Amino acid sequence: MNTDTETLYEELQNVLGKDQLSTNITVREQHGRDESYHEPSNPDLVVFPSCAEDVRAVVKTAAAHEVPVIPFGLGTSLEGHVIPYERGITIDFSKMNRIVEVREKDFLVTVQPGVTRSQLNKELKKHGLFFSVDPGADATLGGMAATNASGTTSVKYGVMRDQVRDLEVVTPDGSIIHTGNLAQKSSSGYHLNSLFVGSEGTLGCITELTLRVYGIPEHIVAARASFQELDDAVEAVVSILQAGVPIARVELLDETSMVQANRFSETDYHEKPTLFLEFHGNEAGLAQDVEFTKEIVADHGCESVAFETDQGARNRLWDARHNLAYAYIHGNKGKKMMVTDVCVPISELSGAIRDARKRLDTFGLTGGILGHVGDGNYHVLLMIDMENPREVEKAAQFNEQIVEYALERRGTCTGEHGVGVGKQKYQELEHGDSLRVMERIKEALDPKGIFNPNKLIKQKEAGQ
Amino acid sequence: MNTDTETLYEELQNVLGKDQLSTNITVREQHGRDESYHEPSNPDLVVFPSCAEDVRAVVKTAAAHEVPVIPFGLGTSLEGHVIPYERGITIDFSKMNRIVEVREKDFLVTVQPGVTRSQLNKELKKHGLFFSVDPGADATLGGMAATNASGTTSVKYGVMRDQVRDLEVVTPDGSIIHTGNLAQKSSSGYHLNSLFVGSEGTLGCITELTLRVYGIPEHIVAARASFQELDDAVEAVVSILQAGVPIARVELLDETSMVQANRFSETDYHEKPTLFLEFHGNEAGLAQDVEFTKEIVADHGCESVAFETDQGARNRLWDARHNLAYAYIHGNKGKKMMVTDVCVPISELSGAIRDARKRLDTFGLTGGILGHVGDGNYHVLLMIDMENPREVEKAAQFNEQIVEYALERRGTCTGEHGVGVGKQKYQELEHGDSLRVMERIKEALDPKGIFNPNKLIKQKEAGQ
Numbered sequence: 001m002n003t004d005t006e007t008l009y010e011e012l013q014n015v016l017g018k019d020q021l022s023t024n025i026t027v028r029e030q031h032g033r034d035e036s037y038h039e040p041s042n043p044d045l046v047v048f049p050s051c052a053e054d055v056r057a058v059v060k061t062a063a064a065h066e067v068p069v070i071p072f073g074l075g076t077s078l079e080g081h082v083i084p085y086e087r088g089i090t091i092d093f094s095k096m097n098r099i100v101e102v103r104e105k106d107f108l109v110t111v112q113p114g115v116t117r118s119q120l121n122k123e124l125k126k127h128g129l130f131f132s133v134d135p136g137a138d139a140t141l142g143g144m145a146a147t148n149a150s151g152t153t154s155v156k157y158g159v160m161r162d163q164v165r166d167l168e169v170v171t172p173d174g175s176i177i178h179t180g181n182l183a184q185k186s187s188s189g190y191h192l193n194s195l196f197v198g199s200e201g202t203l204g205c206i207t208e209l210t211l212r213v214y215g216i217p218e219h220i221v222a223a224r225a226s227f228q229e230l231d232d233a234v235e236a237v238v239s240i241l242q243a244g245v246p247i248a249r250v251e252l253l254d255e256t257s258m259v260q261a262n263r264f265s266e267t268d269y270h271e272k273p274t275l276f277l278e279f280h281g282n283e284a285g286l287a288q289d290v291e292f293t294k295e296i297v298a299d300h301g302c303e304s305v306a307f308e309t310d311q312g313a314r315n316r317l318w319d320a321r322h323n324l325a326y327a328y329i330h331g332n333k334g335k336k337m338m339v340t341d342v343c344v345p346i347s348e349l350s351g352a353i354r355d356a357r358k359r360l361d362t363f364g365l366t367g368g369i370l371g372h373v374g375d376g377n378y379h380v381l382l383m384i385d386m387e388n389p390r391e392v393e394k395a396a397q398f399n400e401q402i403v404e405y406a407l408e409r410r411g412t413c414t415g416e417h418g419v420g421v422g423k424q425k426y427q428e429l430e431h432g433d434s435l436r437v438m439e440r441i442k443e444a445l446d447p448k449g450i451f452n453p454n455k456l457i458k459q460k461e462a463g464q
Numbered sequence: 465m466n467t468d469t470e471t472l473y474e475e476l477q478n479v480l481g482k483d484q485l486s487t488n489i490t491v492r493e494q495h496g497r498d499e500s501y502h503e504p505s506n507p508d509l510v511v512f513p514s515c516a517e518d519v520r521a522v523v524k525t526a527a528a529h530e531v532p533v534i535p536f537g538l539g540t541s542l543e544g545h546v547i548p549y550e551r552g553i554t555i556d557f558s559k560m561n562r563i564v565e566v567r568e569k570d571f572l573v574t575v576q577p578g579v580t581r582s583q584l585n586k587e588l589k590k591h592g593l594f595f596s597v598d599p600g601a602d603a604t605l606g607g608m609a610a611t612n613a614s615g616t617t618s619v620k621y622g623v624m625r626d627q628v629r630d631l632e633v634v635t636p637d638g639s640i641i642h643t644g645n646l647a648q649k650s651s652s653g654y655h656l657n658s659l660f661v662g663s664e665g666t667l668g669c670i671t672e673l674t675l676r677v678y679g680i681p682e683h684i685v686a687a688r689a690s691f692q693e694l695d696d697a698v699e700a701v702v703s704i705l706q707a708g709v710p711i712a713r714v715e716l717l718d719e720t721s722m723v724q725a726n727r728f729s730e731t732d733y734h735e736k737p738t739l740f741l742e743f744h745g746n747e748a749g750l751a752q753d754v755e756f757t758k759e760i761v762a763d764h765g766c767e768s769v770a771f772e773t774d775q776g777a778r779n780r781l782w783d784a785r786h787n788l789a790y791a792y793i794h795g796n797k798g799k800k801m802m803v804t805d806v807c808v809p810i811s812e813l814s815g816a817i818r819d820a821r822k823r824l825d826t827f828g829l830t831g832g833i834l835g836h837v838g839d840g841n842y843h844v845l846l847m848i849d850m851e852n853p854r855e856v857e858k859a860a861q862f863n864e865q866i867v868e869y870a871l872e873r874r875g876t877c878t879g880e881h882g883v884g885v886g887k888q889k890y891q892e893l894e895h896g897d898s899l900r901v902m903e904r905i906k907e908a909l910d911p912k913g914i915f916n917p918n919k920l921i922k923q924k925e926a927g928q
Binding site: 103107108147148150159161175177178181182184185186188189190191192193194197198199215217238242244283284285286289343344345376377406409411413414417423426427431432434436437438440441443445457 | 750
């Protein structure tokens with residue numbers, strides 16, 4: 001510990017319990033990395049608040065010393081959000097993991113930021129409810145709100161931002177504010193909910209969330225449809241959307257991804273480009289939707305389609321999808337994961353995926369394509385040998401080309417993973433003068449620049 | 465014209481055409497009022513831009529002289545948004561009324577801010593599409609975005625903020641920015657779309673909008689269900705939502721409102737508390753939803769329910785609903801309209817409406833209850849003799865009590881009409897320290913305070 005850290009440690013000891021504070025190197029290392037290829041960097045200290053008042057005390061101490069604070073959920077970020085490159089204090093929310101209230105009649109739930117989505121869904125099930133956002137990883141809800149996470153069900157239920165009704169936030173000046181209310185809609189004041197969702201810890205620390213939940217659908221049918229060509233699978237999705245079928249999930253896996261999924265999840269699905277689909281609704285309506293979808297995929301040369309109505313088979317299917325990132329990691333020991341995350345207008349999706357596939361072959365990189373194609377959001381998952389500078393360079397170039405392709409078509413560089421440090425270099429190109437507006441907001445709300453500095457927005461000088 | 469206005473007029477003449485500029489008193493008076501009880505006040509000048517560059521030129525001139533600019537659509541506001549209490553330049557968008565592009569495959573449309581929702585829907589119909597937000601008045605889309613309007617279909621399709629994919633905005637420093645992109649989702653940067661939607665012209669002037677549209681549903685069924693008691697009608701709505709019926713519209717009209725509707729629209733509906741409902745979906749699913757809803761309303765003592773499947777009868781029903789505000793105005797000549805607009809959590813809706821009915825009787829005011837009850841948003845529509853100070857005072861007190869009731873239950877003072885000047889006094893109570901965050905954003909983006917000054921946020925001193 002250097003002198004500054006020692007001073008900080010002593011001051012924090014006055015406001016937190018002994019077990020809420022650590023400078024242990026193992027603990028610091030756990031908080032110095034995420035699940036991606038981004039280089040690790042440790043915080044000076046890790047704190048474990050138990051309530052908003054604890055967070056406020058930490059923020060006030062940090063502000064007095066102009067030391068960075070970095071909120072941390074479970075570290076499942078793929079863009080380096082939680083890595084403290086400017087050092088400082090990591091605020092770990094694992095002790096704030098309580099489900100505060102389920103308001104069944106209002107379809108709302110209030111949780112602390114350390115609650116994970118699987119923990120929440122386990123509780124909600126008792127009430128016949130579920131939380132819709134499903135990014136694959138079992139992330140914390142605080143982290144999901146901070147990055148505006150989404151996933152397989154967003155095509156029907158929307159993204160994290162659509163579910164947030166209210167946030168309790170500790171702001172850089174140490175205020176504890178509420179960004180919303182419990183009403184279903186409001187035209188009162190600037191919409192702070194949406195500003196803080198996706199702000200990646202740069203404007204405040206989320207200490208409580210009130211989220212919209214849904215009744216578990218009366219009927220659910222899942223399906224796998226495999227195609228000879230990747231392009232046919234993508235075109236089938238566009239047609240399903242065009243036909244107005246209210247699909248709840250529609251995920252694409254290319255051949256490589258199907259091989260990885262089978263190997264890791266011990267399934268025996270066709271190793272061909274495949275759509276994983278799900279339909280939610282009442283029995284009669286759903287039967288009509290399913291029939292219609294069968295016709296559409298057949299028109300697009302679908303080779304085989306299998307429907308799964310029992311929960312066991314459905315769970316196996318979605319587990320295989322959710323474990324895909326881990327399947328790639330497991331199948332490529334010693335390599336690190338880099339995932340592209342662009343989102344394009346649906347009319348540009350086939351072209352974009354065709355282009356990505358071609359570039360992947362040209363670069364000769366190891367990886368596969370998968371994604372939430374109903375939203376126009378797809379990932380190329382690359383496994384990289386970080387010791388091979390040539391491969392690292394190629395992957396970076398590939399990522400850049402994918403982003404440029406999407407931005408030229410008025411898409412976005414990140415559909416759901418967020419900016420963090422990985423997508424920072426594209427912000428100027430994507431936002432132009434809008435970035436000046438974002439910078440002014442950051443300066444106005446965090447004038448000392450201590451909230452997750454140099455994430456999302458590149459600051460002129462750290463601590464200024 | 466005083467000297468300052470003359471100078472302004474001359475400078476604007478250098479950047480705009482002669483027909484794009486007016487100081488005519490009739491024109492100024494048309495831009496000095498809205499559709500509500502708020503006191504009129506005229507702008508010094510009215511300009512009629514034809515493109516974003518025109519708006520930018522006006523903003524630059526206004527900024528140089530620190531003169532207010534007030535964006536104006538059709539003046540259908542109910543909270544004084546467009547009334548230039550600080551004088552200055554009103555920017556009328558009636559010349560910017562072009563539908564720029566329909567992107568069928570992407571379910572997107574790009575429009576200029578002066579396009580009205582009926583104009584847009586007429587065009588979209590040719591493509592089998594429709595725009596969902598329906599506030600009753602045939603407002604402009606620029607105005608609807610500025611106030612985060614919503615209406616009868618929000619229970620299914622969401623509010624204005626949910627439909628905005630991108631805005632072109634002229635900011636107070638004269639930049640022309642884009643707040644979003646064409647992708648269905650994005651986690652890139654702060655969510656400026658949501659910040660500018662509902663900002664009521666205080667952060668920028670919207671010069672183009674890209675909006676989400678939907679396919680016209682395969683089947684539509686509308687229904688009227690009348691009840692002996694207001695309370696039963698409200699409880700029926702709560703049960704329909706609880707049962708997970710994906711209702712597209714559910715509107716409540718009390719007895720007084722039914723009388724007004726019949727008189728104005730020459731309909732002969734039962735003059736009892738009534739729900740106007742609509743269902744969108746595929747044929748089979750919809751039949752099941754309708755059957756289920758029939759059972760639910762019967763359980764709540766519904767006296768009669770009439771289904772309308774043909775378009776003529778459906779249109780008559782919704783016209784009667786949409787014309788209700790005008791029906792009240794027509795039925796109460798010489799009086800001015802004041803409409804409450806709170807939104808409460810659904811679990812608090814019955815209590816809130818019961819309370820409002822009781823207070824209305826206690827105060828002895830003329831008015832009725834109606835609303836978008838599926839969202840927990842209801843209005844008490846009061847017709848006031850503005851020459852009678854006692855009545856004006858009673859109406860103000862009533863409005864205040866309705867708001868306080870909603871805020872105590874963590875609702876909002878305005879579900880859809882916006883803050884303007886009418887709801888400003890409740891902002892501190894509703895938002896607490898969040899209001900400081902909003903004030904800082906306003907100061908950071910509009911340091912001279914010239915964009916629709918003293919609307920939404922009370923500025924410390926005009927022009928500061």
